[in-house]
Structures are given as C-alpha cells and as structure tokens.
Amino acid sequence: MEKKTVEIRGFMQLREYFRRKNWPVPLILDLEEAISGYELAEKLEIPAEEVEVIFVNGFVQALDYRIQPGDRIAFLPPGCPGPYRIALGFYGKNQDNQANFLIHKKKENEQG
Amino acid sequence: MNKFIRVDMTTKKVEIQEVPEKYVGLGGRGLTSNFVNDEVKPTCHPLGKNNKIIFAPGMLSGTSAPNSGRISVGSKSPLTGTIKESNAGGTFSQKMAKMGIKALVIEGMPAEDEFYILKITMDGVTIEEAPKEILGGCGNYKAIELLNNKYGEKVGIALAGPAGEHRLPTANISFKDPDSNMRSAGRGGLGAVLGSKKVKALVIDDTGAPGVPIAEPEKFREASKVFAKALLDHPVSGQALAAYGTDVLVNILNEAGGLPAINFTKGRIDWNENIAGETLNATIKERGGEGKVSHGCHAGCVIRCSQWYPDKQGKLITSGFEYETIWGLGADAGIKDLDDIAYIDRAMDDIGIDSIETAVAVATAMEGGLLPWGDGKAVLEAVKEVAIPTPLGRLIGSGTTVVGKACGLFRVPVVKDQGIPAYDPRPIKGIGLTYATTTMGADHTAGYCISGNILKVGGNIDPLKKDGQIEYARAMQIGTAAVDSTGMCLFVYFGIADNPAGYQALIDMINAQYGINLTANDVDELGKSVLKVERAFNKAAGFTNAHDRLPEFFEYEPCPPHNEVWDFTPEEIDEVYNF
Numbered sequence: 235m236e237k238k239t240v241e242i243r244g245f246m247q248l249r250e251y252f253r254r255k256n257w258p259v260p261l262i263l264d265l266e267e268a269i270s271g272y273e274l275a276e277k278l279e280i281p282a283e284e285v286e287v288i289f290v291n292g293f294v295q296a297l298d299y300r301i302q303p304g305d306r307i308a309f310l311p312p313g314c315p316g317p318y319r320i321a322l323g324f325y326g327k328n329q330d331n332q333a334n335f336l337i338h339k340k341k342e343n344e345q346g
Numbered sequence: 347m348n349k350f351i352r353v354d355m356t357t358k359k360v361e362i363q364e365v366p367e368k369y370v371g372l373g374g375r376g377l378t379s380n381f382v383n384d385e386v387k388p389t390c391h392p393l394g395k396n397n398k399i400i401f402a403p404g405m406l407s408g409t410s411a412p413n414s415g416r417i418s419v420g421s422k423s424p425l426t427g428t429i430k431e432s433n434a435g436g437t438f439s440q441k442m443a444k445m446g447i448k449a450l451v452i453e454g455m456p457a458e459d460e461f462y463i464l465k466i467t468m469d470g471v472t473i474e475e476a477p478k479e480i481l482g483g484c485g486n487y488k489a490i491e492l493l494n495n496k497y498g499e500k501v502g503i504a505l506a507g508p509a510g511e512h513r514l515p516t517a518n519i520s521f522k523d524p525d526s527n528m529r530s531a532g533r534g535g536l537g538a539v540l541g542s543k544k545v546k547a548l549v550i551d552d553t554g555a556p557g558v559p560i561a562e563p564e565k566f567r568e569a570s571k572v573f574a575k576a577l578l579d580h581p582v583s584g585q586a587l588a589a590y591g592t593d594v595l596v597n598i599l600n601e602a603g604g605l606p607a608i609n610f611t612k613g614r615i616d617w618n619e620n621i622a623g624e625t626l627n628a629t630i631k632e633r634g635g636e637g638k639v640s641h642g643c644h645a646g647c648v649i650r651c652s653q654w655y656p657d658k659q660g661k662l663i664t665s666g667f668e669y670e671t672i673w674g675l676g677a678d679a680g681i682k683d684l685d686d687i688a689y690i691d692r693a694m695d696d697i698g699i700d701s702i703e704t705a706v707a708v709a710t711a712m713e714g715g716l717l718p719w720g721d722g723k724a725v726l727e728a729v730k731e732v733a734i735p736t737p738l739g740r741l742i743g744s745g746t747t748v749v750g751k752a753c754g755l756f757r758v759p760v761v762k763d764q765g766i767p768a769y770d771p772r773p774i775k776g777i778g779l780t781y782a783t784t785t786m787g788a789d790h791t792a793g794y795c796i797s798g799n800i801l802k803v804g805g806n807i808d809p810l811k812k813d814g815q816i817e818y819a820r821a822m823q824i825g826t827a828a829v830d831s832t833g834m835c836l837f838v839y840f841g842i843a844d845n846p847a848g849y850q851a852l853i854d855m856i857n858a859q860y861g862i863n864l865t866a867n868d869v870d871e872l873g874k875s876v877l878k879v880e881r882a883f884n885k886a887a888g889f890t891n892a893h894d895r896l897p898e899f900f901e902y903e904p905c906p907p908h909n910e911v912w913d914f915t916p917e918e919i920d921e922v923y924n925f
Contacts, residue, residue: 245597246586249624259619288579292614292773292907293604294809308601313586313838315651316595317794318769319820321776321861322602 238303240265240274246311248284260306271297275309286312287327296327347373347403347448347558351471353464355543356395356454360471365448371860373405374432376422376831376876377449382429383879385451388886392424392535393513393542398453401442401504401548404833407445408558409566411855412574413835415440415463415644417504417521422887423534425515425703425745426762426787429883430534431830433901436521438502438835441552452543461511461546465497468554470724476546483508483733485696486520486528494526502550507698508733510537510546514743516699516707517541527665529643532700533764533789535745561861569854576841576848577648585841587651588640590623592669596676599620599769602809606770607677608758609713613770613905621676621684626655626667629684635660649837655688664692670790673768674705676858679712679725686722690729699743704729706765707746707781714753716741755898762787762889771896772905772912774809779819783894783922785880793822794836795829797842804881810910816921824925827880829874832856836848874925881923891920 241260244252253258261278269277271288275297287294287324289308301307315346319325352361368384370375378400390396391582399421406414436665442450445468452464461476470786477496480489486507493503502522507519517537520528560566578584586594596618599605603613619625630637630653637656639786642649653667667688675687694701707729712719716738717728731739741749746765750758759766764787771778780793781871807814829836834852842849853864884893900912 235645242599244888245601246590246594246624289601292601294602306599310598311582311586312599313590313593313594314598314789315582315587315840317839318595318598318602318774318777319582320807320818320822321769321774322604322809323807326807329805 238266242307243308246313248309251286265303268300272300284311285309294323294327297331347446349447353449354450354454358473359581374831374833375416377402378418378431378877379880382420383883386422392422395455397422399539400451401447403439403443405507407439407833411570411649413838415835416833419531419536421536421539425535425539426764429880432531432536433531434521434531435529436523438521441502441550444555444557445552456544461544462542464548466550486555490522490526497549504548506537506540509697509699510541512735514543515702516743520698523643527696537698550899560859562858566858569851573851576845581650581841587649591651591653592628593623593626593672595669603679604770604774609709614907615677617682620682621672633660636662663688670768671701679708680720681722689713690726693729702767703742703745703765707742707749710746711750765789771904772910775910776818778816779922782896795825795839819922827876
C-alpha cells in the first residue's frame with residue numbers, strides 16, 4: 235500500500251528554519267491520520283507564534299484546521315505584505331492564533 | 347507650501363504664482379488629479395500640446411514624518427488615455443516641499459527639436475539646453491552621473507530616459523534616490539509626456555530652502571513618534587519587508603494559486619524557489635560585496651523594503667528589485683534565473699521603462715512568437731532595443747496591448763490598455779474588481795489601503811467568493827486615494843490597518859502640520875472626492891462603464907490549480923463606484 239504523506243513548505247524566516255534542519259523544500263512527511271495545524275507545527279517544532287496562517291491546498295486556513303493525508307501545506311509567519319492579507323482571507327483566519335497577538339501587541343498592551 | 351510654478355514650453359516662460367485657493371488643502375494625488383481634471387482637455391492627445399504634466403509632493407512630504415517622501419506625477423496617460431497619477435520615492439519630493447513648492451506644472455511644447463533641462467532653485471526656474479551627452483540613447487545611470495557632475499551631488503533629479511525621448515507609452519519618469527540609483531514613477535507612460543514636452547530632466551537644488559513650516563511642532567513630533575512605532579511594531583513593515591522585500595510575495599501568491607504564469611495561463615509554477623524573496627535574501631547575504639538586504643528609497647523611510655542585488659563578484663546589479671518585476675519576468679515570462687531578471691531590471695531602469703508594463707508585454711510577445719519563452723538573454727537584448735529603438739524595441743516599448751494586437755492574440759492581459767500586474771483576478775477576486783474599475787487602468791496599487799471599517803468586512807472575505815468583494819474593492823480604492831495624497835508610501839498600510847493608534851497618528855500629523863482638525867471621516871471623504879474627480883475626467887475623455895471590464899478570456903479560461911474563472915457580472919462590477 236502507498237504511504238500516506240503531506241507536502242510541507244515554510245516561508246520567510248521559516249525557510250531559514252528548514253535550512254538549519256537540513257530539510258528539503260518541500261518536506262515530505264508521513265501522515266497516516268488527520269492532524270490539526272497546531273499539532274503539525276508542534277511535531278515539526280515550529281513555534282505557533284511564528285505562524286500567522288497556513289496554506290492548505292492553496293487556501294488560507296487557521297492553525298486549528300484539520301490537515302488530511304495527501305494535503306499540500308505551507309506555514310506562513312506574520313509578514314505577508316499588501317492588501318492580499320485581506321484578499322486572500324487572512325483576517326478571517328488569523329484572529330485566534332498567537333501570531334496575531336504579535337501583530338496586535340501594541341493594542342493588547344495598551345488595553346492591558 | 348506657497349509656490350505654484352508653471353513652465354510653458356511653447357513660450358519658455360516660467361510663472362511662479364501663489365497656490366490657487368482650491369489647491370491649498372491638497373497634496374500628492376489629490377492635487378495632481380484635481381489639477382488635471384481642471385486644466386487638461388480630456389479629449390486631448392496625451393503627447394500633444396494640450397496635455398499638461400504636474401509634479402506635486404504629498405501633504406506631509408518634507409517633514410520628519412516617516413515614509414512621507416513620495417512624489418506624485420499627474421497627466422493624461424499616453425498608455426491608457428485616462429487620467430494618471432504615478433508616484434515614486436527618491437529625493438525630489440522632499441526638496442520641493444522644503445522649498446515651499448506646492449506643485450510644478452509643465453505645459454505647451456516647443457516647436458524645435460531640442461531637449462531642455464528645467465533647473466529649479468530658490469531663485470526660480472531656468473530652462474537650459476540639455477547637454478548632448480545625456481541624449482540620444484544615454485542610459486539613466488550615466489545621465490544621473492553626468493547631471494550630478496554638472497549640478498552637484500546633492501541635487502534631486504527627475505528624468506525621462508531614452509524611452510521617454512522616443513515618447514513610448516511604457517516610458518517612466520526616473521527619480522534619483524539618495525544613492526544616485528533610481529526610483530520610478532512607473533506606470534502609464536508619463537516619461538513620454540515629459541519627452542513630448544522636450545524636457546529631458548528636472549534638476550532641483552534646495553540650497554537655502556526654508557523647510558516645511560509646522561503649525562504645532564510639539565503635537566507633530568508626538569504623532570510622528572507614535573506613527574513610526576506603529577510601523578516598526580508591525581511584523582510586515584517592521585521586519586518582513588526589510589528582510590525579504592516585496593519579492594516575499596512570490597512564494598505566497600504561488601501557494602495561493604494566484605501567481606499569474608506563462609501569460610496568465612496558470613496560477614502556480616514549480617520554479618518559484620529560483621525567484622522567491624527567500625532566495626533573493628539568501629543570495630544577497632551569500633554574495634556580500636555591495637549587496638544590501640534592505641535599503642530605503644528616500645530619507646526618513648523606516649520600512650526599507652528596497653535592496654541592492656549584487657552579481658557573483660559582489661558588484662551591484664540593480665536596486666529596488668521588486669516583486670512585480672520578478673513575477674512578470676520570472677513567472678509570467680518564465681525566466682528561471684534571478685540574475686537574468688536582475689540584469690533586465692537594470693536595463694529597464696537605465697532605459698526608463700515601466701518594469702510591470704514591459705514584463706507583461708514581454709510575456710505577451712513570447713506567446714505571440716516574437717521571443718522564446720523563458721529566454722532571459724533574448725529578453726535583455728530585446729529590452730535594450732527599446733533605447734535605439736528598433737521595430738521590436740518600439741513594439742515592446744509600446745506595451746502589452748500593442749504587442750497583443752501585433753501578434754493577433756486574444757489573451758492580452760490589460761485593463762484600459764494597462765498590463766495586469768502580479769495577482770490573478772480569477773482566484774483572488776477582490777483584486778480583479780480593483781483592476782477593472784480603478785481610474786488608472788489595471789493597477790494593484792490602486793486598491794492598497796484601508797478606509798472605514800474594511801477590516802470588519804475583510805474578516806469574512808473568501809478569495810474565491812463574491813461576498814464582501816465589492817465593499818472591499820471600493821474601500822481599498824478610497825483609502826488608497828487618500829494615502830496617495832499625503833506623500834506616504836503605501837506600505838504604511840500595515841501600521842494603520844492593524845493598529846488604530848497608527849491611523850490616528852497619521853491624521854494627527856496632518857492636523858499638526860496644517861493647524862486643522864481632520865477626522866478619519868474627512869480622510870475618507872478626501873479619498874472619495876479624488877476618485878470622483880478622476881472618474882469625471884475619464885468620462886469626459888470618453889470612458890464608460892463598459893471600459894471597467896477585465897479581458898474576456900478570464901471569463902472562459904479557468905486558472906489552475908483552483909480552476910476558477912472571472913464571474914462578476916457587469917452590474918456587480920459597476921457597484922464598486924456606487925458611492
């Protein structure tokens with residue numbers, strides 16, 4: 235039986251992280267069962283605050299999205315410029331994750 | 347700023363007037379677009395004597411406000427036939443503002459076939475013969491060096507390159523940056539308007555300039571500090587842009603399936619790693635030498651998205667190596683070597699042509715069989731021919747529409763004859779509405795900044811669905827028109843979109859400078875009024891809603907990997923400008 239895998243990329247500073255780990259781009263990882271973005275990040279030791287959103291098969295998703303075997307994944311740190319942040323749907327997906335607290339740090343501090 | 351300068355190239359007379367009452371509260375795009383609508387005959391030929399061209403610093407330019415050094419240039423566009431505002435960094439805007447020059451207008455055209463230089467000092471403007479060495483194919487790098495030698499290292503320069511001299515519709519206006527490289531008012535062929543008026547260059551010397559008066563200096567300083575912090579606190583404007591430049595978008599758009607490739611036949615490539623921002627960053631670091639990962643295009647820029655890209659020996663190839671250029675040549679034209687793309691970028695700067703229009707025209711020429719797909723060396727030679735210009739050079743230099751017609755193609759990615767930039771409108775629908783409706787012809791920077799409560803709307807946007815997209819495209823265009831009037835770089839977006847304190851600080855700086863009391867609502871109203879003026883000009887020039895459409899092929903050619911088509915109805919598109 236063919237092995238079940240996911241194809242994983244990391245952008246911006248996470249690319250450096252891939253390089254340091256000597257991972258190929260893309261990294262092909264065995265994955266038998268569905269897993270959340272958080273769990274996958276943990277498995278790869280990518281800190282959650284380094285991820286604003288993930289791409290799953292070309293669509294922007296939140297970190298709690300369930301990743302299936304066979305998916306194409308990319309981890310995106312906070313730092314995507316342009317109105318594409320809105321147009322690609324970042325603002326609907328980044329609200330509850332830790333990276334967004336980086337983006338809104340100042341506001342949080344002011345309120346806190 | 348109290349001087350409004352008019353240079354009549356027919357009579358060679360210069361008039362320095364008081365700023366007309368109507369323009370006192372305006373700057374940047376708000377001023378250039380109002381002026382063009384007021385004074386330029388909408389049906390004039392853009393290269394004829396009735397067109398005018400206006401240079402205006404933004405409302406905050408010349409102050410210590412971070413990122414406020416953009417210069418706006420307005421005219422009727424030879425590429426699109428619409429009104430045009432094209433803006434750039436460099437040193438020109440801040441010098442104009444510090445000298446108290448609200449705007450400089452060039453009108454008329456000489457009968458004789460001689461090129462001139464306008465020299466602007468505190469004593470006024472003189473019209474001088476252009477030195478022969480900078481004419482007839484002299485590249486912009488050399489021309490800036492010669493002008494620096496003649497007028498002094500510190501002068502600001504705005505320049506029409508060889509393409510501008512030949513009045514080609516891709517010709518840009520190149521502005522000298524703090525390191526004597528170039529920043530371009532790229533889109534819409536305004537270099538050709540300068541060339542038609544026989545103005546090779548404007549040289550500005552701000553010796554003795556009084557500086558920009560600030561009505562409430564303490565308030566200004568405070569707001570400026572908050573604003574700078576908002577920019578630097580944000581992961582995009584504070585970190586990512588400095589590290590990876592705008593080219594950071596290659597991998598992101600590619601992953602989203604919205605990176606137009608091989609003349610807009612697909613939205614994802616497998617050679618993205620060759621041209622991505624991460625690779626650009628690593629290559630610059632690895633090669634060292636003159637390479638710089640980050641660099642500001644004007645004094646006071648804290649974002650520093652520009653960079654110096656060196657060759658293998660560490661010698662500078664090109665600076666300001668942007669995503670749109672790298673996308674156009676790398677993905678759309680399929681050139682897989684970043685060095686090849688860098689040399690073409692340098693050639694485009696040197697000749698003075700818009701790197702987006704040229705790249706899209708090149709990809710279209712490849713589809714038309716004029717150039718081999720992905721051949722960087724052939725493209726470099728073809729681009730160099732624009733400076734001569736050979737027939738092929740003239741074709742490429744005339745932009746995407748002309749190349750498409752000459753090659754008998756239907757897949758010609760333009761709106762109002764301006765090449766569509768680096769974001770495919772099929773899988774990213776909101777961008778498509780902006781391309782279709784903006785007063786400028788297809789332009790990603792026309793919908794770049796927030797207004798009103800767009801983030802609330804934006805929270806629900808799905809790139810493939812129509813919901814919220816009309817409101818998004820409308821709000822982004824309104825916000826952009828306002829920010830383009832301030833002299834601010836559009837990348838301040840991040841500091842103001844995600845941080846309400848940053849947005850308020852921007853308004854506070856304007857208020858403190860002028861001693862006024864604008865509110866966020868007033869800023870939105872300013873944006874709306876600019877768009878309405880621009881649209882009125884276009885309407886008088888003969889444009890109707892039927893011109894606010896994407897090319898038909900987007901409706902029936904699905905874009906892989908998402909296989910989406912463009913499906914907004916004409917009625918839906920027309921709603922964007924219903925405000």
